[in-house]
Structure formats: C-alpha cells, structure tokens
Amino acid sequence: MTPVDSTPPTGRPLDLPNISLAPKVLLHDHLDGGLRPATVLELAREVEYADLPAADAESLGTWFRDAADSGSLERYLETFAHTVAVMQTPSALARVARECVEDLAADGVVYAEVRYAPEQHLERGMPLDEVVEAVLAGFAEGEAQAAAAGRPIMVRCLVTAMRHAARSREIAELAVRYRDAGVVGFDIAGAEAGHPPTRHLDAFEFMRANNAHFTIHAGEAFGLPSIHEAIAFCGTDRLGHGVRVIDDITLPEGADLAAESFEGAELGQIANIVRDKRIPLELCPSSNVQTGAVNSIAEHPFNVLARLRFRVTVNTDNRLMSDTTMSKEFYRLAQQFGYGWADFERFTVNAMKSAFIHFDERLALIDDVIKPGYAVLLG
Structure with a gap:
C-alpha cells in the first residue's frame, strides 16, 4: 500500500x-525496554x-x-536478558528511571505510565521495596x-508480575503499598501462550478489593481467548495491546485498511464489549509488527x-x-493512514x-496542556 499524504489541510506540517x-x-512503556544503548554499556x-x-x-x-x-513474542522477550542484567542495583535503577523521564520529556510526552517487574531486579539482594523506591526516586529526579x-512531565509507575512466575499476589500488594507514592497500578506481562491471566485471579481480586487499578497484557500473541479472560474473569481496566480484538470484527469484503469509514463492519461479542465498555487499548504499532x-x-x-x-x-x-519514540509512532501512523492533528489530539x-x-x-x-498544545499545531 502506498503511504498517504499526511499533511493536514490547516496548521503546521x-x-x-x-x-x-x-x-x-x-x-x-517498559522501563527495561527503553534504556539508552550507551547506558547499557556503562552499567x-x-x-x-x-x-x-x-x-x-x-x-x-x-x-x-x-x-x-x-516475528515471535518469545524471541522478542529474550533481548531483555541484557537490560535486566544491568539493572540490579539501586543506583542503576534510579539512573535508568531518570533517563527514561528525560527522554520522554524531550519527545513531548507530558504524562507517562512506565512499567517494570520488580521481581526481575533481585539478583544482587535488593528487596522488592528497595527496587520500587529506587525507581520512584529516579522518576522524581x-x-x-x-x-x-x-519540558514538564508527570510520570507514574505500574508494577508488573511475570505471568510465568508465582509472585503476582505479592506484586499486587506492592502496588497497593506504594500507590500514594507514585505507583498507580498493576500489570502482568510475559509470554501469553500457556500462561493465561486467570492463573493470577487472586492478584486481580486483591486489586479490586483495594479499589486499585490494573491492566493486563492480552490479545498480543494469543488472541481472543486472552482478551476474553482478561475482561470476563479478571475485570481488567485496560488491555495491554489488545490488538487481536480485530479477530472478532468482520469487515466488508475488499475493505481498505486505510479507509476513513468501515460502514457495514460486524462486531462479535468480545469486540462489542470492549467498545461498549470503553476499555482502552494500549496499542503499540511498531512492537506489534516485531x-x-x-x-x-x-x-x-x-x-x-x-x-x-x-x-x-x-x-x-x-x-x-x-x-522508536512516541513521535515516530505518530509519524508512522500518519504516513500510513493519513491522520492529521485532530486525530492525534483525539488519541x-x-x-x-x-x-x-x-x-x-x-x-x-487535558484542559491546560493537551488541548492548548494541539490548538497551536492546528493553527
């Protein structure tokens, strides 16, 4: 498909x-997936x-x-062995967290929720609480x-449990313990196949019992069953990726994926509930291709x-x-689908x-930063 012209009719190019x-x-955004290469070498x-x-x-x-x-989630995840290996001290965690905030702010990000798995940073003897406190200190700096x-920015934290391990309840408790200090939610991540979210129901029940937020990696590699479980049994607030919800949507024959309308599309039960309940999809275009x-x-x-x-x-x-950066993700979408500033304001x-x-x-x-910022770009 030939990329479409993404120059908006008014406003800045x-x-x-x-x-x-x-x-x-x-x-x-994963903390251990965003290090600067030079920092990896130094650490x-x-x-x-x-x-x-x-x-x-x-x-x-x-x-x-x-x-x-x-082209494989499992092989993709293997690259993290190197970044996690150098994030095993309080000073390293604080540095990586600080640089993460600096890099996001330089790219125009005004609010971010950055996630990581505390249980992966214990090899040199740090307890879970020290891991969290080091990351929060780095974010604050x-x-x-x-x-x-x-370039003011607000950064908050999600603590993640690895879905193949058995520490999810413990990590959920960590999320609640630090929710007034900058941890705003809980997540599970890792290879989806063979590790359904329902294995961690006690953690999600704990979060709900404490009126706390959580998201679940689902619908990335394993498709509709993981989305169904995340919503119906776990009660997730958001879907991490959720891209395979498209498998429950039937498009009109010959539909152009860059079209401005998909009139006649038929949604199945899962797709309908995701849309009806306004469950946010945390879509990651470049990563989804990889x-x-x-x-x-x-x-x-x-x-x-x-x-x-x-x-x-x-x-x-x-x-x-x-x-990638957020700016690169926006640009790739604009090039492919012809989006303008109003579209990106909506997203x-x-x-x-x-x-x-x-x-x-x-x-x-929204009122003091996002809308005024896009008003300038829209002209």
Whole structure:
C-alpha cells in the first residue's frame, strides 16, 4: 500500500519536528525496554556483565532492534536478558528511571505510565521495596530536571508480575503499598501462550478489593481467548495491546485498511464489549509488527479500531528494542493512514482519559496542556 499524504489541510506540517512538539500521553512503556544503548554499556562495565553482544553504543542499539525483529513474542522477550542484567542495583535503577523521564520529556510526552517487574531486579539482594523506591526516586529526579529544562512531565509507575512466575499476589500488594507514592497500578506481562491471566485471579481480586487499578497484557500473541479472560474473569481496566480484538470484527469484503469509514463492519461479542465498555487499548504499532502480532504497519488494525470508535491509544512498548519514540509512532501512523492533528489530539485525549491517576489530574492535563498544545499545531 502506498503511504498517504499526511499533511493536514490547516496548521503546521505533520512532520517529525512538529510532532515532537505535540503533547503526548504514554500508557504502555517498559522501563527495561527503553534504556539508552550507551547506558547499557556503562552499567555493564560497572557490574562486570560481560555478555553484551556489541561493544559500542551504535552497534548495540542496532543489535537490539534486529534481534527484536523476530516475528515471535518469545524471541522478542529474550533481548531483555541484557537490560535486566544491568539493572540490579539501586543506583542503576534510579539512573535508568531518570533517563527514561528525560527522554520522554524531550519527545513531548507530558504524562507517562512506565512499567517494570520488580521481581526481575533481585539478583544482587535488593528487596522488592528497595527496587520500587529506587525507581520512584529516579522518576522524581527526572521530573525535576525536565521541569527545569522547560519540558514538564508527570510520570507514574505500574508494577508488573511475570505471568510465568508465582509472585503476582505479592506484586499486587506492592502496588497497593506504594500507590500514594507514585505507583498507580498493576500489570502482568510475559509470554501469553500457556500462561493465561486467570492463573493470577487472586492478584486481580486483591486489586479490586483495594479499589486499585490494573491492566493486563492480552490479545498480543494469543488472541481472543486472552482478551476474553482478561475482561470476563479478571475485570481488567485496560488491555495491554489488545490488538487481536480485530479477530472478532468482520469487515466488508475488499475493505481498505486505510479507509476513513468501515460502514457495514460486524462486531462479535468480545469486540462489542470492549467498545461498549470503553476499555482502552494500549496499542503499540511498531512492537506489534516485531512480535508478529501483525505483519506490517500497513496491515495493523489501528485505523479500523480508531474509525470504529474503540478507545485506541498510541504507545511505544519498548523504545530500545523497536528503535522508536512516541513521535515516530505518530509519524508512522500518519504516513500510513493519513491522520492529521485532530486525530492525534483525539488519541491523546483517549489516553489521558484512560490514565490511572485521579479524575481532576486527568482533566487538568487535558484542559491546560493537551488541548492548548494541539490548538497551536492546528493553527
């Protein structure tokens, strides 16, 4: 498919420099998937980790991107062995968290929820609480530096349990224990096949009992059954990815995936409940291609879901592995589907409405930051 012209009829050109100025909201970003290659190298030297596949930052960045382009979620996840290995001390965690905030703020992100699995950072003896406190300290330092540089950003944390392990209840308790300190929710992640979300019902029940938020990685590699379980049995607030909800939608024969309307599309029960309940989809276009959830950006169902008025949001997933930023994700979607500033404002407001902070904080960012920012770009 030939990319469409993404220059909006009014306002500033929709190019990368201008997109970087747009206020953006990020709900699905992994801390251990967003390190700077140079930081990986420096931290590896500090902890004497000798298994990195490249010795300079440029080559290492290329290796991560190429290794992640496997078409398999399981093989994609193998790349994290190297980043997690160098994030095993309080100082390393705080540095990575601070740099994460700096990088997001430089890209125009005004609110972000960044997730990581505390249980993966215990190899050098840190207890779970120390892991969380180190990351929160790094986020706070990054926020202060971003504000001083004139790019204010609010960053909150999701703690993740690994779905193949048996610590989800413990991590859920951690989320509740630190929810007044910057942890706004809970998640499960990892390979979906063979590890259904219902294995962790006690953790989700604990979160609901404590009026706490959670999202679930579902509908990325395993399809509709994982989405069904996440909603019907676990009661998730959002769907991490959720891209395979498209499998429950029948499009008119010969439909162009870049069309502006999909009149006549038929939604099944799962797709209908996702849309009816306004369950946010944390879509990560570039990552979805790398893991084989979709074949290409051109075949990504993002536009179908957006035009059918699902609550779609744009996310990075793992900036290092996908060699991406929020601005690059916006630009790729604009090039493929012809979106303009008004579309990206809608996607950004979708994300802000779906954030796990309180209503008044969400509303303030929409009214005082997001809408004024897009008004400038719309002209």
